[in-house]
């Protein structure tokens with residue numbers, strides 16, 4: 001079993017999504033109990049009814065799994081008024097600590113990052129079509145364009161450079177197209193201007209897209225990643241420990257190797273790889289003759305190697321590209337197109353494997369919140 005110090009070190013990866021600092025620094029780790037084969041952690045929240053509890057359960061379990069601890073209990077109590085006041089002072093906040101209510105992220109059941117390692121394999125095309133396919137399956141869906149350097153999501157959804165409205169609560173409201181809620185840096189910068197953010201600026205921008213956007217309750221948030229690995233994925237993994245990675249590859253062996261590097265990166269930042277989608281899987285002529293333009297079998301091989309499912313093989317079709325350029329995903333425009341059918345199948349596959357965090361979410365509704373308050377003090381439940 002790891003030591004208390006090792007556990008504390010690992011818990012530094014658990015970020016309070018509202019305060020944006022880790023729970024160790026915030027002094028929110030109340031208790032660590034190391035048993036023979038399990039570890040129990042108690043986290044102190046700013047409010048008993050904090051809707052972010054699920055976020056903490058997932059993040060703590062993930063941090064401990066990284067230390068080889070599979071059995072892990074996460075319990076909660078509430079900071080005493082004195083502790084709250086001290087924390088508020090330490091953070092230099094004048095207007096009270098966040099209560100969790102503002103962080104809508106907790107109402108997102110599945111977060112799927114669509115990535116590849118390599119450019120141009122169809123991540124963005126798949127993201128928009130998969131979003132449309134999940135809507136067709138009756139799901140509520142958002143798309144976050146995390147390709148801050150080469151955003152293409154607004155165009156593929158037929159959205160211009162309209163600025164999203166701001167709610168009375170000062171939240172950014174996503175734009176909508178095809179029943180999908182959409183957020184992209186493209187809504188904020190003049191068309192075709194290059195965004196050069198890196199490091200802290202990038203982190204801040206992505207954080208804002210998650211925290212300051214009123215996503216509301218979503219079954220799925222799909223995140224279109226930029227090509228390559230690196231900064232964006234690292235940041236997202238920190239902000240969204242429950243995110244999973246969907247890898248896009250072409251049937252070519254070379255693309256597969258690159259996609260595998262992306263998978264390795266996902267593992268490094270401890271995001272789970274959910275599965276693989278093969279794109280550009282051959283072209284069938286109107287006469288029915290099939291040409292495997294980019295080779296065969298890459299998706300299956302990658303899936304086998306990573307021991308994850310291959311959710312589908314999406315063929316090359318001209319309407320997919322034409323519709324992306326026209327701003328209406330092919331899945332919404334022509335469900336009979338072979339690419340639409342393949343993407344619909346991917347969507348159904350995702351729904352079928354959806355663990356959705358519930359075991360946790362559901363037990364949480366039942367979990368008592370323990371209160372460690374100094375004698376005599378009354379605890380205002382914010």
Ligand SMILES: Nc1ncnc2c1ncn2[C@@H]1O[C@H](COP(=O)(O)OP(=O)(O)OP(=O)(O)O)[C@@H](O)[C@H]1O
Nearest residue numbers: 119120121122123124125227280315316317320321
């Ligand atoms: N199955 C397909 N059939 C036809 N065209 C496709 C298909 N998939 C993608 N394309 C086209 O290939 C090009 C690249 O696709 P897309 O922009 O989705 O890739 P990407 O992986 O997001 O690229 P980047 O790495 O630059 O973000 C686009 O022109 C798109 O319309």
Ligand SMILES: [Mg+2]
Nearest residue numbers: 123124147152
């Ligand atoms: Mg793209």
